[in-house]
Amino acid sequence: MEQNKIKNVFVNGAISPIFVGEAIAKHTNKKNIGAHSIFLGQVRCDLIENNSVVAIHYSAYMEMAEERLHEIRESIFKKYNLICMHIYHSLGRVEAGGICLFVFTSSIHRKDSIDACTEIVERIKNEVAIWGKELFEDESFVWKNPA
Amino acid sequence: MKITILAFGNIADLTGKSSWKITCGNNTKDLLQTLHGEFPELHKVKYVLAINKKLILMNTLLNDGDTVALLPPFSGG
Numbered sequence: 001m002e003q004n005k006i007k008n009v010f011v012n013g014a015i016s017p018i019f020v021g022e023a024i025a026k027h028t029n030k031k032n033i034g035a036h037s038i039f040l041g042q043v044r045c046d047l048i049e050n051n052s053v054v055a056i057h058y059s060a061y062m063e064m065a066e067e068r069l070h071e072i073r074e075s076i077f078k079k080y081n082l083i084c085m086h087i088y089h090s091l092g093r094v095e096a097g098g099i100c101l102f103v104f105t106s107s108i109h110r111k112d113s114i115d116a117c118t119e120i121v122e123r124i125k126n127e128v129a130i131w132g133k134e135l136f137e138d139e140s141f142v143w144k145n146p147a
Numbered sequence: 148m149k150i151t152i153l154a155f156g157n158i159a160d161l162t163g164k165s166s167w168k169i170t171c172g173n174n175t176k177d178l179l180q181t182l183h184g185e186f187p188e189l190h191k192v193k194y195v196l197a198i199n200k201k202l203i204l205m206n207t208l209l210n211d212g213d214t215v216a217l218l219p220p221f222s223g224g
Contacts, residue, residue, distance in 0.1 A: 041224045058223065061155055061216055064200040089223060101224045121224065129197075129216075130223025131156035143157040144222040 009069050010060065010091045014043075014098030023086060023104055033083050033106045037113035039121045041101030043094045051136040055095045056144065061129035072123050080116040082107050087120060089130060100132075148173050148209050152182070156219040161188050176206040178215060194219045 011019075020040065027033055046053045073085060083106045090100040103120050107113040124130075125146065132144035150169050159165040171181040175196055183189050196203050197216040209215070 059155065060223070061153065061197075061200075061218065064197060064216065067200055125224045126221065128221060128223055129155070129218055130221055131219065132222045133156075143160075143219065146220045146222045147224075 009066070009087050009089055010062070011088050012090075012092050014090060014094045014100065015040075015088050015102045017099065019088075020099070020102055020104075023102075027084070027106060030083060030106070032108060034108050035110035035113045036104065036106045037110070037117035039101065039103040039117050040099050041121075043096045043098050043100055045096040046134065048134070048136075048142060051138065051140065053096060053134045054137050055093050055098075055135045056100065057093050057133040057135055057141075058089070058091050058100065059131050059133070060089075060091060064129045068128050069124075072120060072127065076105075076116050076120055079119075080105075080107065080112040082112055082116055085116070085120070087124070089124065089128075093135070148211055148213075150178060150209060151212075151214045153214060153216040155216065156222075157192060158189070158194055158217045158219050161192065162186050162217075171209075174206050174208050175203060175215070178209065182217075189217075192219065 043056045069087060076085060086104040088102040094100045103117050105113040105117045133141050134144050135141050148171055150171060152167055152169050154162050154165050169181060171178045194217050197218055198207060198213055
């Protein structure tokens with residue numbers, strides 16, 4: 001059932017650790033789940049040509065990104081035996097140390113949730129129209145290179 | 148052919164705008180020629196096109212009213 005819903009993925013600013021904790025807590029009544037897998041992307045304070053990254057500003061081609069995220073959800077649900085899947089990505093400014101991506105998969109046994117979580121993260125990075133702008137202390141910036 | 152152009156990331160920095168209308172021929176090769184004429188710096192950067200949110204990999208016919216997005220390499224996550 002869950003795979004047919006179009007979910008709201010984008011969050012303004014950083015994803016709070018409290019939100020992550022509450023997301024885990026919401027699953028205590030789903031007693032058929034035996035494994036959760038979580039990926040948290042965090043903004044790193046990179047040093048680029050002696051300039052420290054203080055934050056990343058995320059922007060997206062929203063309509064295209066949402067469509068692709070929906071396709072990814074559908075194909076991952078088809079490929080793996082998952083009970084649920086949650087994806088959240090930041091938009092706007094996230095300070096270094098803040099969480100910018102939260103992928104959460106749950107399954108009966110661990111392999112499905114681990115493999116699905118890894119594949120979702122890779123597909124988001126490669127296929128979803130999101131861009132990060134690395135902001136420096138002196139207010140200059142560079143567009144983030146795909147990793 | 149009247150097309151809406153959307154630009155993102157460093158492409159929007161380069162063009163100085165993120166959404167505008169353009170008149171061009173009926174295919175993406177022609178559209179790119181028009182865009183590169185207006186913004187020669189586009190030759191130096193990497194990007195792909197999406198027509199009405201679908202990525203295209205080769206010269207493609209355009210229809211009046213299409214939206215073409217200029218997408219630099221994605222860097223989310």
